[in-house]
Amino acid sequence: xxxSVNTKGSRTLLDLCPATFLPALRGRxxxxxxxxxxxxxxxxxxxxxxxxIQSDFADDAVVATLPDTPPIPEQLPTTSTxxxxxxxxxxxxxxxxxxxxxxxxxxxxFQRWPESSLNDRLLVLRATLSQSLHRFEQAREDLTVxxxxxxxxxxxxxxxxxxxxxxxxxGRYAEAQHHCYQLALDYPGLIAESCSAQVAARTGxxxxxxxxxxxxxxxSDAKRPTARLWAExxxxxxxxxxxxxxxxxxxxxxxxxxxxxLYIRAQLADWHLQRGHYRxxxxxxxxxxxxxxxAVIRAIAMHRSQHPEQDALTQQLRERFSEARWRGALLHQRxxxxxxxxxxxxxxxxxxxAWDNWxxxxxxxxxxxxxxxxxxAGNRDTLAFLRQWLEQYGQTDARYPExxx
Amino acid sequence: xxxxxxxxxxxxxLAFLSQSGxxxxxxxxxxxxxxxxxxxxLRIDVALRDLxxxxxxxxxxxxxxxxxxxxxxxxxxxxxxxxxLELSAESGVCRLQxxxxxxxxxxxxxxxxxxxxxxxxxxxxxxxxxxxxxFDQDSLHRGLVRITSDSGSTLAVLSPDRNTLPLTxxxxxxxxxxxxxxxxxxVHLLIGLDHILFLLVLVLPVSLxxxxxxxxxxxxxIVRLAGIVTAFTVAHxxxxxxxxxxxxxxxIAWVETVIAxxxxxxxxxxxxxxxxxxxxxxxxxxxxxxxxxxxxVLGDLTSGVSDMAVALAGFNLGVELGQLGLLVLxxxxxxxxxxxxxxxxxxxxxxxxxxxxxxxVWAAERAAFI
Numbered sequence: 001x002x003x004s005v006n007t008k009g010s011r012t013l014l015d016l017c018p019a020t021f022l023p024a025l026r027g028r029x030x031x032x033x034x035x036x037x038x039x040x041x042x043x044x045x046x047x048x049x050x051x052x053i054q055s056d057f058a059d060d061a062v063v064a065t066l067p068d069t070p071p072i073p074e075q076l077p078t079t080s081t082x083x084x085x086x087x088x089x090x091x092x093x094x095x096x097x098x099x100x101x102x103x104x105x106x107x108x109x110f111q112r113w114p115e116s117s118l119n120d121r122l123l124v125l126r127a128t129l130s131q132s133l134h135r136f137e138q139a140r141e142d143l144t145v146x147x148x149x150x151x152x153x154x155x156x157x158x159x160x161x162x163x164x165x166x167x168x169x170x171g172r173y174a175e176a177q178h179h180c181y182q183l184a185l186d187y188p189g190l191i192a193e194s195c196s197a198q199v200a201a202r203t204g205x206x207x208x209x210x211x212x213x214x215x216x217x218x219x220s221d222a223k224r225p226t227a228r229l230w231a232e233x234x235x236x237x238x239x240x241x242x243x244x245x246x247x248x249x250x251x252x253x254x255x256x257x258x259x260x261x262l263y264i265r266a267q268l269a270d271w272h273l274q275r276g277h278y279r280x281x282x283x284x285x286x287x288x289x290x291x292x293x294x295a296v297i298r299a300i301a302m303h304r305s306q307h308p309e310q311d312a313l314t315q316q317l318r319e320r321f322s323e324a325r326w327r328g329a330l331l332h333q334r335x336x337x338x339x340x341x342x343x344x345x346x347x348x349x350x351x352x353x354a355w356d357n358w359x360x361x362x363x364x365x366x367x368x369x370x371x372x373x374x375x376x377a378g379n380r381d382t383l384a385f386l387r388q389w390l391e392q393y394g395q396t397d398a399r400y401p402e403x404x405x
Numbered sequence: 406x407x408x409x410x411x412x413x414x415x416x417x418x419l420a421f422l423s424q425s426g427x428x429x430x431x432x433x434x435x436x437x438x439x440x441x442x443x444x445x446x447l448r449i450d451v452a453l454r455d456l457x458x459x460x461x462x463x464x465x466x467x468x469x470x471x472x473x474x475x476x477x478x479x480x481x482x483x484x485x486x487x488x489x490l491e492l493s494a495e496s497g498v499c500r501l502q503x504x505x506x507x508x509x510x511x512x513x514x515x516x517x518x519x520x521x522x523x524x525x526x527x528x529x530x531x532x533x534x535x536x537x538x539x540f541d542q543d544s545l546h547r548g549l550v551r552i553t554s555d556s557g558s559t560l561a562v563l564s565p566d567r568n569t570l571p572l573t574x575x576x577x578x579x580x581x582x583x584x585x586x587x588x589x590x591x592v593h594l595l596i597g598l599d600h601i602l603f604l605l606v607l608v609l610p611v612s613l614x615x616x617x618x619x620x621x622x623x624x625x626x627i628v629r630l631a632g633i634v635t636a637f638t639v640a641h642x643x644x645x646x647x648x649x650x651x652x653x654x655x656x657i658a659w660v661e662t663v664i665a666x667x668x669x670x671x672x673x674x675x676x677x678x679x680x681x682x683x684x685x686x687x688x689x690x691x692x693x694x695x696x697x698x699x700x701x702v703l704g705d706l707t708s709g710v711s712d713m714a715v716a717l718a719g720f721n722l723g724v725e726l727g728q729l730g731l732l733v734l735x736x737x738x739x740x741x742x743x744x745x746x747x748x749x750x751x752x753x754x755x756x757x758x759x760x761x762x763x764x765x766v767w768a769a770e771r772a773a774f775i
Contacts, residue, residue, distance in 0.1 A: 104545030
């Protein structure tokens with residue numbers, strides 16, 4: 001019997017050969033190293049030559065598909081209302097497609113509009129835009145102006161709700177709680193209750209928050225789907241935090257009413273991923289490969305279930321992230337960190353990006369990503385720091401890896 | 406109540422927006438500009454999707470762009486793209502002479518691509534590149550530039566705020582890059598416990614020989630030591646260069662696992678020389694894999710660094726300096742200890758056992774990522 005040193009597909013190099021055959025390796029040690037060196041050649045797209053220019057493309061081939069929306073008109077809207085409608089429309093498209101181009105179009109419209117004639121509605125919209133681009137300070141500034149000066153209740157409520165969410169995402173729970181409280185004074189109802197429940201859940205009281213909001217939703221006669229969906233989405237978040245199967249049901253309800261809600265879709269896909277329901281993950285993320293968060297979750301599910309398409313998607317993501325790094329965009333930190341951790345198996349690099357991401361957003365999935373990266377990289381300082389942070393707010397989450405030790 | 410109903414849709418939008426406010430990420434709008442300064446050529450790729458904002462590509466309004474539609478609009482496409490791009494030299498604006506035209510592919514689909522020869526007045530080299538395509542439509546649009554020359558490649562990004570790029574080659578930069586990477590190399594060796602442990606187990610047997618072999622022990626020890634260190638250095642320099650220049654890339658989880666295993670194997674080999682007593686061969690073989698480990702660190706440091714060759718040289722020299730410093734300080738100490746029996750009989754085996762244990766734990770942890 002000869003001992004074959006198979007360098008491809010084996011977990012380790014030497015455990016294939018029983019120890020007694022090891023002396024036979026004596027002269028081969030060099031070749032083992034060299035054999036490994038030949039394994040898996042894959043060029044970095046940043047350094048690689050660009051794809052060739054193809055001149056003989058077929059006339060009938062469809063080479064690009066444009067989005068269903070009409071192209072943006074050349075001229076600037078003449079009234080604030082027209083501008084606001086257009087911006088709102090663009091932000092809404094950015095939200096449902098995940099495509100940042102629409103945010104760029106919207107920002108360009110703002111840049112061409114005189115700053116002095118921004119009314120309250122436009123300020124709220126600009127703040128929403130800033131928040132999407134992670135410019136939290138600017139968003140906060142615009143919203144504060146609206147809260148201070150606006151006599152229009154609708155705009156104040158809008159500003160308050162946006163601010164409450166911004167602070168929650170940032171992990172500034174005292175501020176968030178304050179805004180939820182103010183929101184309840186201005187506009188009592190399911191949305192304000194959801195706001196408070198979310199903050200209460202993140203600060204040590206998920207069980208009571210869940211029960212209260214669930215009862216409130218059941219007893220509510222609110223006909224507006226907005227408020228019900230809002231509460232349903234929040235219940236999903238809190239249920240997931242408690243590790244309850246009900247999370248999936250809440251999220252599915254929201255998703256069936258609003259299939260283009262990428263946030264909820266990503267939450268649900270992540271939930272299934274954690275439970276090893278890879279087929280559900282692949283189904284949920286089907287045709288959403290352009291959205292990084294969903295594409296990364298899909299790639300992890302494919303990777304773990306040895307899906308035949310895993311290599312193609314991983315390669316595509318690698319190229320996309322390397323273009324994003326070239327561009328220097330920070331919007332991709334979370335997804336990139338997750339990709340590094342769960343697909344590439346590079347915990348140190350994942351930790352770096354997860355840490356940067358956590359500086360701007362501290363949702364449970366961000367915190368979990370940072371905890372997992374720190375654990376995988378064996379970084380005790382970060383773990384200790386996070387534990388202290390979680391303790392400070394009494395935040396617990398069934399999705400966090402063991403943080404007690 | 407009617408007032409509330411009226412603004413419900415507006416609330417719907419913003420409510421969900423704020424909830425999902427930061428979850429967005431998608432390939433943004435980028436054009437790719439490749440400048441080959443040696444050949445005096447430029448290539449620009451613009452996404453068809455973006456081009457459709459400027460050029461009526463979709464003539465039949467069916468939201469589908471066919472090859473024919475692109476071909477029909479070729480004159481307007483080239484004019485538009487060329488208007489968004491300006492190369493100039495001291496002597497004046499340079500002319501772009503078309504060499505190739507067609508479609509190309511990037512991570513998010515098809516792009517219109519064109520390659521040009523750059524012709525500047527008086528045969529000068531272009532001194533700056535200005536780019537303004539699509540900035541008036543999309544504030545988040547960027548021109549991603551890669552400048553290639555014989556000394557390496559540089560990456561740059563052009564944005565509405567910074568739409569001009571000087572092309573005159575920097576003079577003092579390489580030295581700075583070299584020095585910075587030299588330091589990184591030293592630091593990485595000193596904080597990278599796995600490379601230190603590997604060196605330790607390679608060097609231990611040499612230090613033990615000293616009391617056994619009598620008279621010109623120091624001389625022969627140093628020769629052996631030099632052999633081992635040279636073999637390790639040559640091997641990891643080879644693979645570090647191969648990986649850093651992107652000629653060979655290995656999955657990092659594999660590399661790190663094998664590095665951990667290599668330490669265990671080398672430690673076992675001290676007591677039970679299954680891989681032979683020629684330690685330099687072992688140092689060479691496993692040095693190859695350690696080179697990939699160094700390369701992964703270097704790769705993380707160099708995204709955006711232009712002079713890859715300079716960075717590589719600095720980093721590699723830094724690693725060698727760190728290694729040499731460690732040996733100069735550590736080896737005499739080990740030799741001194743080796744005159745002590747307890748050290749030979751108990752401490753060395755204990756060290757080796759601890760090293761095997763540690764590295765196997767690492768290997769198991771790292772293998773989990775394969």
